[in-house]
Amino acid sequence: MTGAAFIIVLFLLAFGFAPESVAAGTDELVYGYECQSGKCRKVELTETNFVKAISLPVCRLFCGSSIGTLWPKPTGAVQLEPLMRQVDMSNIEVQIPSGLSRKEKKLWKATEQRWMDLLEAKIPNRKILKEGGYQLTVSIKTTDNGGAPYRLTLDTDESYALSVGSEVAGEILANITAGNFFGARHALETLNQLIVYDDIRREVQVTANASVSDAPVYKWRGLLLDTSRNYYSVKSIKRTLDGMAMVKLNTFHWHITDSHSFPLEVSKRPELSKLGAYTPSKVYTHADVEDIVEYGRERGIRVMPEFDSPAHVGEGWQHKNMTACFNAQPWMQYCVEPPCGQLDPTVDDMYNVLEDIFSDMFKLHNPDVFHMGGDEVSVSCWNSSETIRNWMLKRGWGLTEADFMRLWGHYQEEALKRVDRVANTTNTPVIMWTSKLTNAPYIDDYLDPSRYIIQIWTEGHDKVIQEILKRGYRIIVSNYDALYFDCGGAGWVTGGNNWCSPYIGWQKVYQNSLTKIAGDYEHHVLGAEAAIWSEQIDEYTLDNRFWPRASALAERLWSNPTEGWRQAESRMLLHRERLVENGIGAEALQPEWCLQNENECPVDAYAH
CATH class of the missing domain: 3.20.20.80 (Glycosidases)
Incomplete structure (x- = not known):
């Protein structure tokens, strides 16, 4: 078993996901995934392997890639600890910067609502969503309150830093720091991609500990x-x-x-x-x-x-x-x-x-x-x-x-x-x-x-x-x-x-x-x-x-x-699903079988 898989297994055991829960917990769900040699491998769920099996989005976050499934690829340092926490969807708080005008508050609130809508889009069926989990607090701080921080120009700094931690019992804290609204907004997009729906455990999960430093190459x-x-x-x-x-x-x-x-x-x-x-x-x-x-x-x-x-x-x-x-x-x-x-x-x-x-x-x-x-x-x-x-x-x-x-x-x-x-x-x-x-x-x-x-x-x-x-x-x-x-x-x-x-x-x-x-x-x-x-x-x-x-x-x-593009292909397939999940009719690139069976479609995967 890989280190990532071992930590995820410990996490599952710690939260009481016993093998016998497969019968009651999955209903029609037949498949899960395991990280094998840096690739997510599809496995049939059984009482024997259930405790090791994880959902495809969780597996792909940690298996074989230092940047998980983030798109676009960050330009700075990325650290993702292979541990997930359940998010209590009824207990999420976004703390926007203080000292805002009425118009600025309206902009931030609209941005916050859109981010919450993106989270909701991850859940295929609210009726079966498991209740409970950790409170998620998103704290946003911007440093540039002068000039025109709400007008995008060729001189706007769009960089940001994002950290996710779970040091406080029962709480996940995501800290966002950026020069202005635009960088902070980009950080929210990245945070959204670190939150997934686990269809095996029927819960929304977030990386327990992560950090991303990021800025665009081109303006x-x-x-x-x-x-x-x-x-x-x-x-x-x-x-x-x-x-x-x-x-x-x-x-x-x-x-x-x-x-x-x-x-x-x-x-x-x-x-x-x-x-x-x-x-x-x-x-x-x-x-x-x-x-x-x-x-x-x-x-x-x-x-x-x-x-x-x-x-x-x-x-x-x-x-x-x-x-x-x-x-x-x-x-x-x-x-x-x-x-x-x-x-x-x-x-x-x-x-x-x-x-x-x-x-x-x-x-x-x-x-x-x-x-x-x-x-x-x-x-x-x-x-x-x-x-x-x-x-x-x-x-x-x-x-x-x-x-x-x-x-x-x-x-x-x-x-x-x-x-x-x-x-x-x-x-x-x-x-x-x-x-x-x-x-x-x-x-x-x-x-x-x-x-x-x-x-x-x-x-x-x-x-x-x-x-x-x-x-x-x-x-x-x-x-x-x-x-x-x-x-x-x-x-x-x-x-x-x-x-x-x-x-x-x-x-x-x-x-x-x-x-x-x-x-x-x-x-x-x-x-x-x-x-x-x-x-x-x-x-x-x-x-x-x-x-x-x-x-x-x-x-x-x-x-x-x-x-080259080949290193991005498996991330691209998952990203395309994310677009569709949010109501965008993105073109299909491959049969879904290729998404579920990572790296088994490209011809050059067998060149060696």
């Missing part, structure tokens, strides 16, 4: 959701935020509008959503946005809006005479997918409309970083407009690509002035997608590296990434060959498969090393985002496109593991 850990191509209900967006919170992702990049629809209410420009939404019910009102932003904050997530421009603009802008190639046909001559549409940078009043859009976005989101899009601007679209051509020629410009990049530079300068005006500062970092404008020589002419962050969507080995990095730009990585989660479907404007096929497995996401992509310039990498562009996805297929692949990204960004 920016995100998911992008496009809500223009297809609409997503507030409920489905919240479900995505729930999954993100479980794996400590911290940025929900909301690509809220595009040429297909304009589903956002703009207070001074109501015609944008009236003309641009698919139906009146498919509009995000100010109340909806405020609800989502606060829901994200409770889960340690910034909700960052993107207004993609000057391209990817169409529906909602009818009758304004502020666009070029609006729904032009044949569309493939003017844009990459229908419907086409770009803003006309020569129309002065168009910038007033932008200011009204930006104003609402800043009021609703209070973003520390703002995304201005810049994706897939088409020179041929602008060149199709006689008004634009005449405006350029009147100023002595030509009609070459360089001249149209100058036009784009003009747009960017004027639009940025409006961002600064509504933000009331010239310091808000601005994100732009890689494009012609981020290529030399245009990037040097029009984008200030002290102000702009570049989001990379090209392939991870693209040489342009190094060209951007060596100029001093900070980057966010969304290389489509590993992080576009809409890849792998049928074509919708062509036959065959869609443009970025094949489907990307979680293993490739896990292996997508930002260190390798950035090379010598890794210090300029803020992090990464996985993206769902919604041409062929809506809320009914959302969960299994994001999950559990987004969890693979979460571990890559939190821990930057040096080991």
Whole structure:
């Protein structure tokens, strides 16, 4: 018997779990687990082995891994003593920091309630839950009460320390210390993963003694959701935020509008959503946005809006005479997918409309970083407009690509002035997608590296990434060959498969090393985002496109593991079950038999 198994057996005996209890205690339960050679082995329960058998979640916490089943993998020291205590579910107390304002208390209480809901989700049947156990007290202390401890920024310290002890008779004490709310919230997620439901003894259990020191490697850990191509209900967006919170992702990049629809209410420009939404019910009102932003904050997530421009603009802008190639046909001559549409940078009043859009976005989101899009601007679209051509020629410009990049530079300068005006500062970092404008020589002419962050969507080995990095730009990585989660479907404007096929497995996401992509310039990498562009996805297929692949990204960004995906596979299978347990329709990765028979499915497990 291993040391871990021996201690667990002593624990079971100490609490009166005698072999004869198998008949009365398990009913239909047939199997338990034993730790053998560092692997959890499934065993048939009998009177002889019952005292040694433990549930799969308990076994996997201590058997063969120094970090148990934690996801994402912590970056600091982890100590888990192989001893469990029953938790009295009616006797749990969460002690939040003192000296809080009413608004801050509300945030903490919402966070506490969510944590309690996660505990409840572990229990398959309350009626058979064994009563009694230890009181669980969670004490939370934060040290940073100055500045803006409840606003996530690029400078926020998300580290935490967690210790669990059982020195006091009848009580388990979990101490959480962190610089601020966000680190403390991450600690609660970790503590939740140290609490399991034992289906053999029908009780909730927590590790009796544990300590975790943890902090993320990358500041920016995100998911992008496009809500223009297809609409997503507030409920489905919240479900995505729930999954993100479980794996400590911290940025929900909301690509809220595009040429297909304009589903956002703009207070001074109501015609944008009236003309641009698919139906009146498919509009995000100010109340909806405020609800989502606060829901994200409770889960340690910034909700960052993107207004993609000057391209990817169409529906909602009818009758304004502020666009070029609006729904032009044949569309493939003017844009990459229908419907086409770009803003006309020569129309002065168009910038007033932008200011009204930006104003609402800043009021609703209070973003520390703002995304201005810049994706897939088409020179041929602008060149199709006689008004634009005449405006350029009147100023002595030509009609070459360089001249149209100058036009784009003009747009960017004027639009940025409006961002600064509504933000009331010239310091808000601005994100732009890689494009012609981020290529030399245009990037040097029009984008200030002290102000702009570049989001990379090209392939991870693209040489342009190094060209951007060596100029001093900070980057966010969304290389489509590993992080576009809409890849792998049928074509919708062509036959065959869609443009970025094949489907990307979680293993490739896990292996997508930002260190390798950035090379010598890794210090300029803020992090990464996985993206769902919604041409062929809506809320009914959302969960299994994001999950559990987004969890693979979460571990890559939190821990930057040096080991390959294989070491994470058994944890990933259990983590996927945790997602499902909490109402997220995560994709199945293997037959459940592989979950219950650890390491017996991989081919390379038998290589030696």
